[in-house]
Amino acid sequence: MKYTYLFSIALLLVSLNATDVSGQTYARNGLVASSSKIASEVGIDILKKGGNAIDASVATAFVLAVTHPSAGNIGGGGFLVFMDATGSATTIDFREKAPLKASPEMFLDKAGNLAKGLNHTGRETTINHIGAKSIGVPGTVAGLYLAHQKYGSLPWADLVQPAIEIAEDGFLLTWSLFERETNFEANSPIPFLKAYFRKDGGELTQFGELWKQPELANTLSEIRDHGKDGFYKGVVAKEIVKFMKENGGIISLKDLKRYTAVERKPLKGTYKDYDIYSMAPPSSGGVALIEMMNLMELADLDAIEFNSTAYVHLLAEVMRRAFADRAEHLGDADFNEDIPLDKLTSKAFAKMRFENIDMAKASVSDATKFGQLYDGSSTTHFSVADAYGNAVSLTYTLENSYGSGMGSDKLGFIFNNEMGDFNPVPGNTSTTGQIGTNPNLIQPEKRMLSSMTPTIVAKDGKPYLIIGSPGGRTIINTVFQTVLNVIDYDMQVDKAIEAMKIHHSWLPDSIMYERDLLSPDTRKALEAMNHKLIPVNRLGALMGIQIDVKNNIMIGASDSSSPDGAAIGY
Template sequence: MKHINHLFSIIFLFVFLQAIDAAGQTYAKNGIVASSNKVASEIGIDILKKGGNAIDASVATAFALAVTHPAAGNIGGGGFMVFMDSSGTTTTIDFREKAPLKASPNMFLDIDGNLTKGKNLYGQESTGNHIGAKSIGVPGTVAGLYLAHQKYGTLPWAVLVQPSIDIAENGFPLTWSLSRAAAYFETNSPIPFLQDYFKKDTGELTPFGELWKQPELANTLSEIRDHGQDGFYKGVVAKEIVRFMKENGGIITMEDLSRYTAVERNPIKGTYKGYDIYSMAPPSSGGVVLIEMMNLMELADLDSIEFNSTAYVHLVAEVMRRAFADRAEYLGDTDFNVDSPLEMLTSKAFAKKRFEHIDMSKASVSDSTKFGQIYDGSSTTHFSVADAKGNAVSLTYTLEHSYGSGMGSSKLGFIFNNEMGDFNPKPGYTSTSGIVGTNPNLIQPEKRMLSSMTPTIVAKDGKPFLVIGTPGGRTIINTVFQTVLNVLAYDMQVDTAIEAMKIHHQWLPDSIEYEKGLLSPDTVKALERMNHTLVPTNSLGELMGIQIDAKNTIKIGASDSSSPDGAAIGY
């Protein structure tokens, strides 16, 4: 912290008006965009410089990520946006994918009632609810971005979409991470679309560092630029989507596309020691679980619990265990599950009851007959935006697995999601390995599958203070939770909070994942003696965050070092 504070002083005194990059953080006087790709962040900043607000920059950044970050940036998936304006008014946009009209609860079961299996886009065995065209949910991204722009944007729609068209047409230097994916898919993927996805007109793979051009995607984006959301859900793009589905065993129809709508919803709101926390309501479970866990931690005596200690990890894991058990029991799309007890789950009184049963000397036991695990694959990305006018956006969107279903039309140039795998696949069946069969998240036509995406804005004195979110699939909620806790309870600056050690417990499987090298061997052994099962992992999440220092009118942006192409850029 000493060197960070020293760095802050230098910046504040000598380069007060200039954004700089150092050790993963960026300081800015006006605006910041932190995303999983530097080119996309630069496009968002350019929109802010042109006079656009945080919504405008978010729309442009999201479309740019659909070109530069195809593993998760998308127009073939869906997600959620949390928006706080300069007055402190907060709203959310739900553009989660939907089940097609022909979907049914048993659609992924064989005649014996077991989950079907097959090869996924990586050539590995997978369950049927994550592979093939039947796994594709009705995409929501274009509708969500369009709704946000129509209600809260200021610059013309075409101005926001055009930069992504330019990148797709003219190309951008293929990054090392993308070039590695290209080589892998050419050799290992059973899906022809992915085998050819990164190839040039000559049939050769685009090498690392050379311009990767996507003319078919540019054409699709041009339709969206010229016709708004109708450019995707109607017209030539929609017709080609439906043709592709018919030829590949999918069930999405023109009616599914024309009926899709994004929805503006009230945020889930909680408090933590004077801070207001705003996050996403169902069909994302992120906000509810985040608020429940923050309420539980507010009851703990954190002054006596050292960060990263055995007591800290045990407490956090037990808090996670309880919140995720409640998630599996109660949460789903509230448009279909009207009895979800959101007020109870996010109340201080409910947290007090849950907290009373935490034993600080030993681990609890997860019961697979009652509850289950979280969902979402790893193909999610998040970006945070703050503008000079005091507006802020936290946006997370996804394809489910990395590169989604791996399927796409060569005429359209984008990858479809495999989000149907986020529904509970087998009614009534919950296992210790994490398969869940509770009713709130069973497949129904036009239902939105439960998500763990957790775009979040923390406010202080009615103004944005922390804008945060992450990809990470099943670990998203816990990664955001710990980062928010690090800032609010342990007084870390956002970049330090992002890089700090994270753990993950999701009720089932009954184990703690922890980041290798960031938890001492002695602590691991001590936790095992408390009956915890410890599982090492490389990293948890790729957080993109912004902290706003209202006193000094400075914005601090941070891109997780785990994101190979990520960047926080400010001006």
């Protein structure tokens, strides 16, 4: 079966036995919720062919590299959480690494300052997010290959082939991609991005026209035929290194050959009658999520109305404490043996943190004191569930939307700018949110700290909620609130995803909130409690699946803020 652009049309006619008029998707045999309708449909086709959740995840991820280039990627990295039908959970860490030639002060000028420049969209940003030196050693292909080799069931080539065919044959350019194209044409200083959506003749691909990516198809063919080695060795690796040398990057053939994805034990927490499985460092997501859930377990939520002043204040104070601990303690565990994971995720530590929350006024975030004070855009996510009882929660990223904006014309994919996720100035933590603590300073082959929070919530030893989101540091808090919404406020997953979200990250000391979703009276009351409020259009773009074991139903939802996303089931 050819995975042609016809999927773009077919997906507009979703089966009535799978999706109701309100947008959530119901299924019995399998479900995929991702940021691309085409990718979700391909994942479902893999499940229909007898593949398991890992097989569907691999196929979905590679298709996203074609249809969702702002974040779906083979030039970046991420994390996968897997729970099988027996309730056994594991994770795959395929976070990018710093190259061997990297150093803690590599982005500083002679005066020790972090310079600024124009990024790939023409906007000013710090130098650690710009250019080829901002590119970390990609991990996606290694991570997907490791997951498949250990837990997949269908042949690897069958899982990569759909993405190749879509790249070769093309798919109908969506409005959201067309808007990006016109923005790059007008504002990007990077020639690769200006030409990224062009046809062979040089004309811009228009909305609704076929967009073909033959160079990416060739790269994916190498990966199909040679597995992990098709990316980290051979012609693709040589072209990556050639690109780095020509553009001032520092990734070498040795970096690529030495890169490995790692299977890690998941972080496990409990909340009431539920088990929570998420990522350990170098993700900060699992630690912060479990710490915040432990704190919320101490609150009397029955007495606190959802979206009220007291609720928003409590969330902000809980987030403040978890993010202060994140800044002080977390980094790549392979380089930081003394990360106090057991302490940070313990009920006793949460009790100590909770005791000094003042429900009448905001705490103060002090850049010089970290957690001692409380002693007391782009990534994408998809969720998969199969008929066998397996579940996958996978989040991967290029860092900024479209990463570094740089790529080789011969390879057809965009490189990340993940080096910007390291602490760039040793020892300098500022009120603007820049962190300078030791655990996340740049070191060769170190994985940069991440906020990605792919999560599986289990009930009675079986997957119950499969959830995750893009959004930088806001990821942790959007996932946290969605889990709370499902468990404590009895929301179905689609309503939990769409409900009001806030974000507080300790520094800067402010609450971001989704515009128009807090009443004027609530905003006024929060400001009177010394909270600074910042409105934003949206927080996160969650993709989730909820499983009703009793009725043998899977319920999937794609965040309405993801214009090309869809939850597809059968």
